[in-house]
Amino acid sequence: MTISGIKKKPVLILVFLFFFLTVFAGCTEQKSNTGEDFVFKSLDGEAKHLSDFYGKVIVLDCMAVNCQPCMYQMLELKKISENYSKNDVIILSVDVWVSSGETASMLQDMIDAFKNQINLTLDWTFGLDGLNGTIQKTYASTGVPTLYIFDKKGNIYYSHVGYEPYTDLAVKIDEVIIKN
């Protein structure tokens, strides 16, 4: 069969190749965007699920103690904590470098240092990834800090790799609050 003198089969192959390469090229850069649930360990050793916090906008901060940008990020998260009601927005900071040796006591030392050194109370939920680094692999494979904003249903609304100032985060939080 021909279409205007061109055989149909090669054209179909060409179209298939084009779409195949367009869809699959760059797959290595794609990451999970499913908003899948995960379990983390709170500082008091309790197992908590991300889904425990559904119903509120969740700001997930995948962080590490031995990461300077993550320390700066704490100052920005503090502003979120101060400016949004806890009935609307929940902040979760999860240490995802547990597989690299970070521990609950190191995380607690960091929180204490903020309180004792600069009188800043980090008054939100902190937790740790498991030793197998599941959360790190799923949510922070590129590096830390990696921030996510989940809508009230637990879908990822926004993500950002690297330090993010409060002003930029607030815009996205406002959007997702209005959307819900």
Place this chain on the structure above:
Amino acid sequence: MKNGKKLMICAVIFSIFGATICSAVNTGLTFGEISVSPLSPAAQSTITISIPINGGTPSEVRVKIEECNGRTGICYPKIQNVSMSLVSVGNYQAKVTLIHTDATYINCTIAAKMNGTWMPSAKWKVVNLSENSNGNGDNGGNKTPGFDVVLIVIAIGISLIMIRRKREK
């Protein structure tokens, strides 16, 4: 970032690591200054990290190197944890090849094992990396859109050749 902010965070970071000073001293170990050679290494280059440790002979000394990008405010997850060799009395050294092309600084921390317990050094070393000689840094490697476009162009080219050959028959 504002200077005030930086000072505040410096205090916090010092406090986090400073908390380990006492424990290290209690074991009798005294960590000296961490030195890195060359002073301003390039990304992906091989560096030599040295530290004097006195007051005992640890059974093992390890250095942890975190690579970060100050422009994007990110630290990469591939942290190298390398064993250090005793090169002279009380002096430990390790050669490490940096991984990330777009890292702008590294953070080195050292821990020594004494009587079965790991004792982290109270001090850490932040080293700014110099620009790569080509001045470009990472362009994303094989993740760049350009790489994908090349594949598509090659595929289209091959398909066109096949079509032309079939038409000639």
